Amino acid sequence: MTTATSSIGFTARSLKAVDGNSRVRILRNNFWTFLCVTLSFLTLIPLFSIVFLLLQKGIPLLKPSVFTQLPPAPGLTGGGFGNAIQGTAVMVGLALLFSTPLGILSAIYLNEYSPKSRLANAVRFVQSF
């Protein structure tokens, strides 16, 4: 897409050379460009804020034992959340173990055997659910 304008907007020099109506249109154009670019960069804020918060609170407590040891008894310090890490890994692993073969087989049925059957439509509906 090639345009007569520069990629950001019209330059000040080109503004002097045009009549009033065009000047308003050009200024309006530049206003929207400014708004659009500014808003797009604003979305960086939540992500940076989240990452900053996690690092700020997490880094001081970060040591290898956090990932391997069990939570401490009430009132004690130290320990970690190794149980949660292991639990997450086992749970995700088992879920994949069950769902991967079923999912692939079902996809093969949908694409290879009968893409237009009522069952195939039902499966697609369930997927979107």
Add this chain to the structure above:
Amino acid sequence: MASDEGTGSADQKIGKTKRRPDLFMVLTWVASVAAVATLLWILESIVTPAWPAIQQMGLGFFTSTAWDANRDHYGALPFLIGTTVSSLIALLLALPLGVFIALFLSENFLPLGVRQVIRFVVELLAAIPSVVYGLWGIAVVIPLVQQFGGYLSDYLGFLPLFSGPATGNSMLTASLVLAIMVLPTITAISRTALVAVPPTLREGSYAVGATRWETIFRVLIPTAAPGIVAATILAFGRAMGETMAVAMLIGNSPRLSWSLLSPAGTLAGLLANQFGEAHGLQLSALMYAALALVVLTLFVNMAGEAVLRRAEKATAGIR
């Protein structure tokens, strides 16, 4: 089921060897049936426990405002309204922002590298777990809402929407975080719709002398409108089903209030909070609420998918 009969000689060749049923096909068929059966099973396991509540309260469940476990009286209206309103406010905030970002990503305002950084960041927002959004909301958004909500209720408190006191766990907090959570959905689908606008339309608009934003507002956005509408509906569905972050931030109050600064509740948050210790009719009422939530999100998602399919067809004909 498909028949794999060939013609002519191939058919006769198969006829000579003994034909076995295609076991692999049976296997894939069983897997497909299992997918459908699982959904039916889930629905059945919601409806069965919900049945006593459905019989006892009927549709009055959705118009009653009292959720009182001590008197065994349950009404879901505050939560139904909380779910709808929090999602609508989130959309109100996220839709303009999302469309502007989609425009930024599909236009050439800045070099491709910069745009890809923004695109990457927006997609990262979709990858953050819900509970982390909740933690971030507690640590960052709640103090902000308390402070600025205080000003709002001080100066605009005469409006019911901003009447105080400003609590941190409020409708506004939940909606703000929801808006950020649905932003990636709106941006990604809108961007796809905008990129799919045929270049000839843009070239034609420039050729008759339109500026870039005249082209965007009068050619690109109208052409991509079905896709943007679909993005909005799908984001609405996501916001309604969102549980963890909202349950952590909205305050889970069963009371109705006009003020955005006071606590509210959502159906999903209600389930997450009360399910553990519920029994008897309360459990049944919760299942009824779950059924309502499922039907609501299903309906919205189906509408979104339908609009999206039509959107893809709409621009397909233009070359």
